[in-house]
Amino acid sequence: MAELRFKPVVALVGRTNVGKSTLFNRLTRSRAALVANISGLTRDRHYGEGRMGDHPFIVVDTGGFEPVATRGILVEMARQTEQAIAESDVVVFLVDGRDGINAHDHEIARLLRKSGQRVMLAVNKTEGMRDHAELAQFHELGLGEPHAVSAAHGDGVADLIEEALASLVPGEIREAEGENAADEPLVHRIKLAIAGRPNVGKSTLINTLVGEERVIAYDLPGTTRDAIEIEFERNGKRYTLIDTAGLRRRGKVFETVEKFSVIKTLQAIEAANVVLLLIDAEAGISDQDAHIAGFALEAGRALVVGLNKWDAVNHEQREWAQREYDRKLRFLSFARVLHLSALNGQGVGAVLQAVDAAHAAAFAKLSTPKLTRTLQAAVEQQQPPRKGIFRPKMRYAHQGGQNPPRIIIHGNALDAIPDSYRRYLEGQFREAFKLAGTPLSVEFKSSHNPYLKEEAS
Template identity: 70%
Template sequence: RIKLAIVGRPNVGKSTLINTLLGEERVIAYDLPGTTRDAIEIEFDHGDRKYTLIDTAGLRKRGRVFESIEKFSVIKTLQAIEASNVAVLVLDAQTEISEQDAHIAGFIVESGRALVVAINKWDGLDDYNKEWIEREFNRKLRFLNFAKMHKISALKGFGVGALLRSVNEAHDAAFGKLSTPRLTRVLREAVEQQAPPRRGMFRPKLRYAHQGGQNPPVVVVHGNQLEAVPESYRRYLETRFRRAFKLDGTPLRIHFKSSRNPYA
């Protein structure tokens, strides 16, 4: 089963989204922030895929967390993200994208979880505000450029089918098998097109690559002087691997492993 965490600030429509996915009122969804206190797990099937949905209390800004029950809710949300394979980050189209939205997004990325973004209540916006929220998203959450973004109405079911298809794709990318020969071929083609910059006497030599993990995918690159590879070149390799293996919707980690002999 795909373990799916539905996360976001209070009152963005997480429980309504789950009710729409399930087609029934399984989760209380009052029009009050924070009516869902605990993480609730619900199993359901859609097409030929099986899911376990995790609905959580909305994350509040840590500074405002006073009551122990609220602290517990935040912890449950963070645990749900870590227990999931894919997180759906629900944003409210009718309010600005906040620092707290960015914090939740950052935690999902740090956890290495596959991600799909749902901008909810989209149907209530005029053209000007649609453009404005898209600019806000690209400015404040540009580090989520690996994730698919969907404009939805959880209440009306608009866009929810496409959202679920992206969840499937993100899950498959997170658990994909990356063969060593193909990874190495992509690596060598990338180096041929743009070699890493020289540092001192030596230029880093990237020899071969293999997969070191899943959810998120980890690519281990072997060679010499790899501690000298700059962050910009790591990002360049990430783009090449993503494109070659269609790794949409999942973070990708690249680890460098150097052998000791710089002349080898």
């Protein structure tokens, strides 16, 4: 039997604006979580990897916790935090050393005591305090000795985590099925970014694919503010799903938080292998959908388009949506278009199939002999137009890169080839190599004429 080592999970819990995301970034040595002096910035569970000495661990950032919330987005945030507590090995309960204890802290402490999980009480923002007499008041929470820390400056953080991990078995060993499981080669993980305007159903689609309420799906535009990564496996294939904040038109990005979210979304698109552009079939296709598609295209990302809420539109609306797509997004003719309903699962099964195909096309290896044969067949069918008395002559083609595929064509006088003929060749290569779902770059490289300088003299 092979041995699998499971990293301990540390969940960061506390009310809003106590410094959980700042501590998360320090523990993961990253800026993966958005940080600003604004209450309620983090809303979903956010996972990262930390290390203390030789001991790796998983840290989970959570939204501001209000256990007594009865309605609205706060209920969904509380549910996410409760899930993080349930799946953790130790909980770090963060309180504000400058504000002191309030009713929310008592309510969270009561829930943590009831959960039965091991809890470390961390009093944040204690930098500059001459003594720790202020910590005495936190004993009344009934969670043991309070630890003075400063997430912003790092004071006391190492001692806190060392003690948190001390009682856990480092790299807890469990048996895995199969004798050679540990020796199996690592399967390539596809990074899939789900992008689109606010409230088109991105988080709902993530939850449907994963099979649990992994991210908050709420009928309010802008619910997701950060780019959340979720590792996921289906039929032996591994994926990292990236739920991104909805992109609005630039003129409507007023809040500092939303400006951060746009940056995170664009970074997520650039970091992904495949982008799923989700469009609201009820609302129709907007210019902003075209802007997002254009950014993904400029980044060279493989692309799948999903027309969501397809079950909510009638036959006439469907025809109208398709016409709008053909008019506004005709430059995405290479992308597969799916009609789906993230809410009830209609058509969702085809999403990963389309993603797999787009990813395979983006990383396809194109043989030089077949590329050259395809080029020659295309030229025989339709020759490039003349420029003056000369006609461009294409000799051979080879692959110059992947993700997206680059095809470089060599010959003479190729600078004269118009864009229309470039698009014609692109279509021929796509058809020959089944390159659906990925942008394709066709470049021309004219041969150097050794007699040019001599003739000019």
